[in-house]
Amino acid sequence: MTAVAEGGVAGLANAAxxxxxxxxxxxxxxxxxxxxxxxxxSTEVDEVFAALSRLQRLLYSAGWIRLGWPAEVGGLGGPLALRAVVSEELAAAGYPPPFSFGTQEVLGPAVARFAPPELAAEALPRLLRGDETWCQGFSEPGAGSDLGSLRLRAVDEGDAWRVNGEKIWTSWAQFADRCVLLTRTGPPESAHKGITALFLDMDSPGIEVRPLRSMNGDDEFCSLYFDDVLVPKSRTLGEVNGGWAVAMFVLGCERGAAAWQRQAWMRWRLGTLVTDAPSVSDVTAGEAFALVHCLRLLSRRTVRSLSAGEQVGVQPSFDKLMMSTAEKFLFDTALHSAPETLLLSEDGPARDWRSDYLYSRASSIYGGAAEIQRNIIAERVLGLPRD
Ligand SMILES: Cc1cc2nc3c(=O)[nH]c(=O)nc-3n(C[C@H](O)[C@H](O)[C@H](O)COP(=O)(O)OP(=O)(O)OC[C@H]3O[C@@H](n4cnc5c(N)ncnc54)[C@H](O)[C@@H]3O)c2cc1C
Structure with a gap:
């Protein structure tokens, strides 16, 4: 507290x-x-979204969300580890992550690294402040795990790209102001060598967003349809036909730093399980704790490497696998400990457990399915043959 009193939160950027x-x-x-x-x-998505944006603004105006981001993009400086501390302590105190927390760690670093500096300087502060949200337009019907086969076309029209095609499973696109969009700019057979990443304004003419209901009842996913959408060339992220590097960087962040936020939330959720379902066995709760703690140790290694500016390579694939293993076990434990309440009750905590249980099933799919992480580990760490 002394440091905050003396120099404000900005004075903490270089503190331990x-x-x-x-x-x-x-x-x-x-x-x-x-x-x-x-x-x-509230249980209403619109109200949750508005409340979490208010929480984000509060944390931003106090300076906490600006720690660990460079001054060029509206931050207060200091290592990335400071972002991890803020998200962890917020969860430990029982507060939900602000809506854009995940996006900040998944898409924010890519825009900071690959956008033209003036675009990054304009866009990042709006995300950090909670003034806008972003979405990730990668997957398409027929191009999920095999992202290199994506087909959404961007044609060079001089000062702009003309975009046509379709995306699917774009989380919360109905609320998003911008989208990090992967497009096909090379010939169809160019695979991962013919992809370009764009930073798109979601209110551009020609975009249709259709929400899709997921099994926990939220309209999280969306289909996006693009009909002659013009994106200025100045919104290109990284090199033309170099979008694969952007995609791999984003997925590394999604499997790595974002897993840290998830483990902090799971630790807190395990604590609430012991209160909400006192019949949970010590052995099972202990096993869940051990898995969440393993995730914490793995993820801490990744956050430390990222914070030191090191290449993380395949490390995040281990984190992502452990994350889905721990998350599924935790919510299986909740279901088995209080099945009637979790399946039938309409009270608030029961609804939350039910929704979290259903969402935990997705943890081995988004950000790259568990099988894909196992393939990466098998081929790149164990040296097993690709076939
Ligand atoms: C909750 C949630 C949120 C999401 N949010 C977004 C988002 O915001 N933006 C976005 O772009 N996408 C998003 N996605 C989509 C997600 O990235 C894809 O679902 C994922 O990449 C898998 O692709 P797919 O659904 O096309 O399945 P497929 O790739 O068709 O895979 C189907 C099954 O086959 C397996 N499989 C595929 N290839 C191989 C292989 N080579 N070896 C072994 N097994 C294989 C997979 O593991 C999987 O079990 C989200 C998904 C979920 C569940």
Whole structure:
């Protein structure tokens, strides 16, 4: 707390991680009244979205969300590890992650690295402030695991790209202001060598967004249809036909740093399980704890490597596999501990457990399916043959 009093949160950018952790814990305690409404959110997606944007603005205006981001993109500086501390302590105190937390870690670093500097400087602060949200337009019907076969076409029209085609499973696109979009700019057979990444305004003429209901009842996914959408060339991320590097960087962040936020949330959720389902066996809860803790150790290694500016290689594939293993086990444990409540009750906590249980099934699909992570580990770590 002393450091915050003396230099504000900005004064913490170069402080030790433990000092930042203590200062943020203190801030959370000092602001408990202001934060209390965020503990119990509505079940209506629109209201949740609005509340979590308010939470994000609060954390931004206090400076916490700006730690660990470079000054050029609206941050206060300091290592990436500071972002991990803020998201972890927020979850440990029982608050939900602001809506854009995941996007910040998945798409934010790619825009910071691959966008023209003036675009990154304009776009990142809006995301961090909670003024806008972004979505990830990668998957297509027929191009999910095999992303290199994507077909959404971008044709060179001088100052702009003309985009036509379709995306699917784009999470929360109905709320998004921008999209990191993978397009085919080379010939169809160019596979991963003919892809270009664009940073698209979602209100561009010619985009139709159709929400799709997922099994937990949320309209999370969307289909996107593009009909002669013009995207200025200045919105190109990275090199023309170099979009594969952007895609791999994004997926590394999604499997790596984002897993850290997930483990922090799972630790907190395990604590609430012991309260909500007192019949849970010590052995099973202990096993769930061990899995979540393994994820924590793996993910900590990745966050440390990223924070030190090192290449993480295949490391995030281990994190992603462990994340889905831990998440499924945790929510299987919840289901087996209180099946009647979880399946039939309409009270708030039961609905949350049910929704989280159903969503946990997706953890071995999004960000690259578990089988794909196993293939990566088999081929690139164990040296097994591709066939
Ligand atoms: C909750 C959720 C959110 C998502 N959000 C987004 C988003 O915001 N943006 C976006 O672009 N996408 C998103 N996705 C889509 C996600 O990236 C894809 O579902 C995923 O990449 C798998 O692709 P697919 O669905 O086409 O399945 P397929 O690739 O058709 O795979 C089907 C099955 O075959 C297996 N398989 C495929 N290839 C191989 C192989 N070579 N070896 C072994 N097994 C294989 C897979 O593991 C899987 O079990 C989301 C998905 C979910 C579940």
């Amino acid at each position: 991680v433990d000092q930042v952790r203590a200062a943020f814990q203190q801030w959370l305690a000092d602001n408990a009244d202001k934060l209390a409404p965020f503990r119990h959110l």
